[in-house]
Amino acid sequence: MKIMLSAGEASGDVHGENIARAILSMAPETELIGFGGTRMENAGVRLRQNFADYSVMGVWEVLVNIRRLFKLLHDLTEFMREEKPDMLVLIDYPDFNWRLAKKAKALGIPVFSYIPPSAWAWRKGRAKDCAKIADEFIAIFPHELPVYEAAGANISFVGNPLVDAVRAELPREKARRFFRMPADKTVILLLPGSRKQEIELLLPSMLDGAKKLLEDKPDTVFYLPVADTVSQDRVEELIAAAGVKVTLTHEKRYSLMAAADAAMATSGTVVMEAALLGLPCVVLYRLSPVSYAIGKLFVHVDNFSLPNILLNESFQRELLQDEVTPENIASELKKIYPGEAHRLAVLAKLKSACQKLGPPGASGRVAERILNAARKFAAK
Secondary structure (H helix, E strand, O other), X not given: OEEEEEEOOHHHHHHHHHHHHHHHHHOOOOEEEEEEOHHHHHOOOEEEEEHHHOOOOOHHHHHHOHHHHHHHHHHHHHHHHHHOOOEEEEEXXXXXXXXXXXXHHHOOOOEEEEOOOOOOOEOOOHHHHHHHHOOEEEEOOHHHHHHHHHOXXXXXXOOOOHHHHOOOOOOHHHHHHHOOOOOOOEEXXXXXXXXXXXXXXXXHHHHHHHHHHHHHOOXXXXXXXXXXXXXXXXXHHHHHHHOOOOEEEOOOHHHHHHHOOEEEXXXXXXXXXXXXXXXXXXXXXXXOHHHHHXXXXXXXXXXXXXXXXXXXXXXXXXXXXXXXXXXXXXXXXXXXXOOOHHHHHHHXXXXXXXXXXXXXXXXXXXXXXXXXXXXXXXXX
C-alpha cells in the first residue's frame, strides 16, 4: 500500500512526522511518499519536494509567489500520476493542499484531510466545498467540527497530537543550567515564528519590546530558539540593529520553553505548545498591510490565539497589527512576570485550555484512521 502525505510548513512537518512513524509502526510494509520537510523525510517519507522553499503566508505573498506555487502543484500532480498512491493525506496548508486535492480527485485518488481549513473562523462555505472532495476529515480542535458536520463531511476529533509531542527534554532546573540561565534573572523568550515573513514583520518589534522592558525590568534576559527554516544570519542582523542582547539556541526547544518565565510569541502552534509547558505569553500577529486589509473582509473571530479560542475567553493578551508596539509588548509582559497575580490567573486558564485537547495518543489514532481508509479504498 502506498500513501502520499502533503505538508507545506514546519508545524505540518511535525504532524507528518508523527503520523508517518505511527503508520510505519502499525503497517511497516506501507510506502510513504509526498511533499514535506526534513522531519517527515527522517521518519520514512520519500519526498518529491521539500517545503522549505515554498512556505509563504498572507494573501499578497501567495500572489507574488503564484508562479512558483503553480509549478509545484504541477510537479506534485505528475508525481501522483506516476506513483498512483492509494490515498492522498492533506496535512493543513489549506490554500495549496486543496488545489492538490482537486488534482488527486480527478486522478481517482481518495483524499483524507487532517487539520482541515478553519471554516469555523472564515469562509464557512469552504466546508461544503471541501466535503465534496475529501472522503474523511480529522480535526485537531473540537470547535472545528460543527461547521463541517453541517456541510455533511465525515469528520471527527480524536485528540490533539501536541499532547504527546510537547514534552520538556530536561527537568526545569537542569534545563536552566543547560542554557546557562542566571538564577537571579527573569527569562523571557522571543518566539517570532518559523517563516521568513514572520521574522521580518515581528522580530524587530519583539526586540524593541525587549529593550523597552529592560527600562523597568533590568534583571531580565532574553533567549530565542532559531527555527531550522529561517536564516540565523538574518536573525543576528536584526538583533545587532536593535542593540539588545539575545541568546540564540538550537536544541531542546521544549526544555527552553519550560525553563523560561514568559514569552512574546507569534500566534500559531507555538502558543499552544507554550500553554502545554506552562509558559504564559503575550501573543502577537501581524500581516503585510495588503494581506491584513483583505483578511479583515473575511475573518470574524473574537480571538486569534489557540488557548483563548479553546476557552472562548481573552485571558491571554493578544496584540494585533498596529497594536504590536514596544510599549504594549513591555506593558503586557510585566503583568505575567513571576510573582504577579495576573500570571497565576493566566496559568490556571492555560491548564483548562490544555484539557480541551483530549487524551494522549492522538497521532496513533489518526494513523489508524488513515490506514483503515486507505485499505478500504484500495480494496475497491
